[in-house]
Amino acid sequence: MKAYVAVLRIADYRLLWTGLVINLLGDGATFTALAWITVERAGAGGLGVLGVCLTLPVIAGGAVIGPLLDRFSRRKLLIYDSVFRGLVVALIPLVSALGWLQMWQLYAVALLYGLLKIIPLAGTPAVIPELVPEGELQAAFGLEATAMGAANVAGPAIGALLITLIGSENVLLLDAVTYLAFAFLISRISAPLNRPPRVENSGSKRAAGWQPVFDMIVHDKFLLLLTLSFASFNISVGALLVALPWLAKFEFASGPGVLGLLLAVFAAAELVGSLVAGAWKTSERQMLRIGQLQIISGGLLLLLVAKNLPVILLGLLLTGILSAPMTVMGGVVRMTRTPIEMRGRAMTLMRSTMAGMLPVGAAIAGILLSGNHYTELVVVMTVLAAAPGFFTLLTFRNLPFRLGVSADADRRPATVEP
Missing domain, CATH: 1.20.1250.20 (MFS general substrate transporter like domains)
Incomplete structure (x- = not known):
C-alpha cells in the first residue's frame, strides 16, 4: 500500500x-x-x-x-x-x-x-x-x-x-x-496539461492526423503486441459477457440474481487484481510478466467448461484477479513508449481497437450458443485469451522494457562518443 x-x-x-x-x-x-x-x-x-x-x-x-x-x-x-x-x-x-x-x-x-x-x-x-x-x-x-x-x-x-x-x-x-x-x-x-509540444524530427515533421500514430504502433513491438494481444483477449471477454446470461438462464434456470452474482465476482476479482498490480514495481521483465499472466488467466477460462456454478465462480475469480494486472502494467508500457505529443491519439487508437473487439466476441458467442455449442465456445475463448501470451514471451525473452525509453528513442541511431 x-x-x-x-x-x-x-x-x-x-x-x-x-x-x-x-x-x-x-x-x-x-x-x-x-x-x-x-x-x-x-x-x-x-x-x-x-x-x-x-x-x-x-x-x-x-x-x-x-x-x-x-x-x-x-x-x-x-x-x-x-x-x-x-x-x-x-x-x-x-x-x-x-x-x-x-x-x-x-x-x-x-x-x-x-x-x-x-x-x-x-x-x-x-x-x-x-x-x-x-x-x-x-x-x-x-x-x-x-x-x-x-x-x-x-x-x-x-x-x-x-x-x-x-x-x-x-x-x-x-x-x-x-x-x-x-x-x-x-x-x-x-x-x-496544455497542448502537447510539437516535435520536429530530423528531416520529417510530426504530422497531425492518424498516419504517424498508426506507423509508430505498427513499427514498435511493444505497442503492436500489446494492442493485438489485448484485443484478442477482449474477444474472449465479449463472448464471456454473452455466455454468462446464457448460463444463468438455460443451465442454472435462474433469474437475474445468479447473473448478478457471476458479473459481480468477475468485476470484484478485477478490482483486487488491479490493486495488487499497482503496488508492484515496474520491471525490465514487464512484457514477460504480461505474457505469463495472459497465458495463465486465459487458460483458467477452461474451468467454465464445467457447467457447475461453484467451479464457474472460481474460474471467473481467478481469471479476473490474474488478468487485471495486464491492464495496469500495459498502461505503463504504452505511456512510456508513446511520445508525449502523440499520447492522445495513440491511447484513443489503442483503446478503441481493444474495445472494438468486445462486440466481435459477443457475435461469436451468439452464433455458437444458438447451436448449443457451449463447450466449443469455451475452447475458442481460452485459445483467443491465452495464445497471444506465448507470442509475447517469445518476442520479449531477450528484449527488456525500460522506463524513459520511447518508441522514437529506441529507433534513433545511437551516437558514438568521440
Missing part, C-alpha cells in the same frame, strides 16, 4: 483520481437509470437500441476526438466535455418534469454520451505521466484501473438503490452534478 499512499500524496494526481472515481460512479448509476427508464417505456427492444447508442459511437468518436487530444489543451477538453455532458444528462429530468420526455430524447443523450466518452477514456491516462514521476506510474495506473473496477461493481448498485429512493430521473440529475464536480477538480490541478 506504500506505493498507493505515495502517489496519492501528489496533489494533482489526487485531484484527477478523486474526480475520476466520482465521475465513474455517476456513470454506473446513470446507465442503470437510463436502462430502467427505457425498459419501462420501450421494453426489451428499447434496451437493445439504448445499448447500441451507448457503445457504437465510442468507436466513431475516437476517430474524430483522438487528434483533438494532441492539438488542444487537455485540461480544457476534459473540462468542456464534462460540463457539456453534465448539462445534456440534466436535460432528461428537466423534460420529464415538464411532461415532455420521449424515447428519442433518451437515445440522443446516450448517443452523445457514447460519442464523447473517449475524451476521459483516453485523455485521463494520457495526462497521468505529466502528474507523477516515472517510478510511480505503475501505482498511478493501478489506481486508475481500481477506480474503473470499483465503478463497475458499485455504480450500478448505487443507481439501483437511488432509483428506489428518489426515482430514475433524479438519479440522472445527481450524475449531472458529478460531471460538474469532475470539471471543478480538473480545474484545480496546478500542472498545465
Whole structure:
C-alpha cells in the first residue's frame, strides 16, 4: 500500500483520481437509470437500441476526438466535455418534469454520451505521466484501473438503490452534478496539461492526423503486441459477457440474481487484481510478466467448461484477479513508449481497437450458443485469451522494457562518443 499512499500524496494526481472515481460512479448509476427508464417505456427492444447508442459511437468518436487530444489543451477538453455532458444528462429530468420526455430524447443523450466518452477514456491516462514521476506510474495506473473496477461493481448498485429512493430521473440529475464536480477538480490541478509540444524530427515533421500514430504502433513491438494481444483477449471477454446470461438462464434456470452474482465476482476479482498490480514495481521483465499472466488467466477460462456454478465462480475469480494486472502494467508500457505529443491519439487508437473487439466476441458467442455449442465456445475463448501470451514471451525473452525509453528513442541511431 506504500506505493498507493505515495502517489496519492501528489496533489494533482489526487485531484484527477478523486474526480475520476466520482465521475465513474455517476456513470454506473446513470446507465442503470437510463436502462430502467427505457425498459419501462420501450421494453426489451428499447434496451437493445439504448445499448447500441451507448457503445457504437465510442468507436466513431475516437476517430474524430483522438487528434483533438494532441492539438488542444487537455485540461480544457476534459473540462468542456464534462460540463457539456453534465448539462445534456440534466436535460432528461428537466423534460420529464415538464411532461415532455420521449424515447428519442433518451437515445440522443446516450448517443452523445457514447460519442464523447473517449475524451476521459483516453485523455485521463494520457495526462497521468505529466502528474507523477516515472517510478510511480505503475501505482498511478493501478489506481486508475481500481477506480474503473470499483465503478463497475458499485455504480450500478448505487443507481439501483437511488432509483428506489428518489426515482430514475433524479438519479440522472445527481450524475449531472458529478460531471460538474469532475470539471471543478480538473480545474484545480496546478500542472498545465496544455497542448502537447510539437516535435520536429530530423528531416520529417510530426504530422497531425492518424498516419504517424498508426506507423509508430505498427513499427514498435511493444505497442503492436500489446494492442493485438489485448484485443484478442477482449474477444474472449465479449463472448464471456454473452455466455454468462446464457448460463444463468438455460443451465442454472435462474433469474437475474445468479447473473448478478457471476458479473459481480468477475468485476470484484478485477478490482483486487488491479490493486495488487499497482503496488508492484515496474520491471525490465514487464512484457514477460504480461505474457505469463495472459497465458495463465486465459487458460483458467477452461474451468467454465464445467457447467457447475461453484467451479464457474472460481474460474471467473481467478481469471479476473490474474488478468487485471495486464491492464495496469500495459498502461505503463504504452505511456512510456508513446511520445508525449502523440499520447492522445495513440491511447484513443489503442483503446478503441481493444474495445472494438468486445462486440466481435459477443457475435461469436451468439452464433455458437444458438447451436448449443457451449463447450466449443469455451475452447475458442481460452485459445483467443491465452495464445497471444506465448507470442509475447517469445518476442520479449531477450528484449527488456525500460522506463524513459520511447518508441522514437529506441529507433534513433545511437551516437558514438568521440
